[in-house]
Amino acid sequence: MARLLEGKVAIVTGAGRGIGREEALLMAKHGAKVVVNDLGAHFDGTGAANATPAQEVVSEIKKMGGEAVANGESVSDFKAAKRIIQCALDTFGKLNIVVNNAGILRDRMIFNMAEEDWDAVVAVHMKGAFNMTRHACEYWRDEHKKGNVLNGRIINTSSDSGLLGNVGQINYGACKAAVALMAIITDAEMMKYGVTANAIAPLARTRLTTDATPGTAATFGREVAPGEFDVFGPANVAPLVAWLASDDAKDMHGEVFRVGGGSVWLMRGWHAVGQLSQRALWEPAVLGEKLKAEHAKGLTAKETMAQVVGSMAQ
Numbered sequence: 001m002a003r004l005l006e007g008k009v010a011i012v013t014g015a016g017r018g019i020g021r022e023e024a025l026l027m028a029k030h031g032a033k034v035v036v037n038d039l040g041a042h043f044d045g046t047g048a049a050n051a052t053p054a055q056e057v058v059s060e061i062k063k064m065g066g067e068a069v070a071n072g073e074s075v076s077d078f079k080a081a082k083r084i085i086q087c088a089l090d091t092f093g094k095l096n097i098v099v100n101n102a103g104i105l106r107d108r109m110i111f112n113m114a115e116e117d118w119d120a121v122v123a124v125h126m127k128g129a130f131n132m133t134r135h136a137c138e139y140w141r142d143e144h145k146k147g148n149v150l151n152g153r154i155i156n157t158s159s160d161s162g163l164l165g166n167v168g169q170i171n172y173g174a175c176k177a178a179v180a181l182m183a184i185i186t187d188a189e190m191m192k193y194g195v196t197a198n199a200i201a202p203l204a205r206t207r208l209t210t211d212a213t214p215g216t217a218a219t220f221g222r223e224v225a226p227g228e229f230d231v232f233g234p235a236n237v238a239p240l241v242a243w244l245a246s247d248d249a250k251d252m253h254g255e256v257f258r259v260g261g262g263s264v265w266l267m268r269g270w271h272a273v274g275q276l277s278q279r280a281l282w283e284p285a286v287l288g289e290k291l292k293a294e295h296a297k298g299l300t301a302k303e304t305m306a307q308v309v310g311s312m313a314q
């Protein structure tokens with residue numbers, strides 16, 4: 001098979017473990033030079049930074065003959081994010097691909113969520129994706145003006161939690177809805193510079209689905225029999241990301257994909273499923289009656305995360 005990413009330079013954030021690690025390994029296998037960014041903290045973002053996970057991924061890439069460099073900066077810091085971009089430029093001379101994957105979890109019900117749990121999750125997921133995308137897009141626009149078209153690629157990591165909603169994750173779900181939308185807006189703004197931006201909503205066994213969320217641990221952590229396809233293996237997410245990062249995916253603009261096991265779903269967001277209109281001011285009670293009838297008519301079953309995960313596990 002031809003290598004999809006020959007000559008490309010990629011940054012994968014949070015690539016020391018889980019899904020990001022598999023993305024970095026596969027992209028390197030396909031010829032990309034990779035900045036393996038990872039802070040190396042606990043799943044809730046606490047604890048001392050640990051460079052080991054990122055360095056281990058770099059060693060694995062080098063062992064298979066690829067090129068990679070470790071970077072331990074936090075995506076949540078605007079200036080540090082610029083240094084992550086600069087790391088790619090200094091080490092490999094250019095940048096083509098940014099996979100915004102770094103993530104933490106701090107699940108709480110709304111009435112129990114501390115301000116710092118909200119802020120920490122927003123800082124890594126939403127601001128982190130903004131920071132990386134902002135600096136990368138400035139670079140791609142500047143290069144484009146000089147006649148250097150780099151076919152920039154942004155791949156944001158959303159979640160079903162942000163597309164469908166999930167109890168206990170108001171901070172995380174809000175960010176994951178945001179990063180899906182940020183891919184759509186980034187794509188619309190950057191298309192003229194040869195850049196695409198898309199988002200994925202992965203489903204995979206990592207510490208976020210086993211250690212951080214006990215409710216899903218049994219399904220995601222289920223033992224895999226020898227020879228059985230590992231449905232929740234994090235490696236299953238990487239092929240879509242590697243392809244979206246390639247020149248071949250130039251016509252994928254602002255799309256959101258769910259990906260897990262051997263499945264890829266093309267997702268579409270908010271769209272009208274019913275409408276009431278009159279060319280006059282509504283009387284609230286009359287509007288209410290009509291809305292109830294319209295709602296009952298247009299009500300289609302909503303997909304839930306539990307259904308999606310359950311159907312994969314079958």
Ligand SMILES: NC(=O)c1ccc[n+]([C@@H]2O[C@H](COP(=O)([O-])OP(=O)(O)OC[C@H]3O[C@@H](n4cnc5c(N)ncnc54)[C@H](O)[C@@H]3O)[C@@H](O)[C@H]2O)c1
Nearest residue numbers: 014017018019039040041074075101102103159203204206
């Ligand atoms: N596992 C799933 O099923 C699933 C589902 C939906 C979305 N996601 C998303 O996928 C992404 C990867 O998560 P994962 O499941 O592989 O979990 P993971 O914990 O294995 O990996 C996340 C990595 O991000 C790193 N990180 C955290 N904060 C960082 C920061 N500020 N700067 C740089 N790196 C940082 C962590 O050290 C960790 O290695 C996350 O954005 C997560 O929200 C995962």
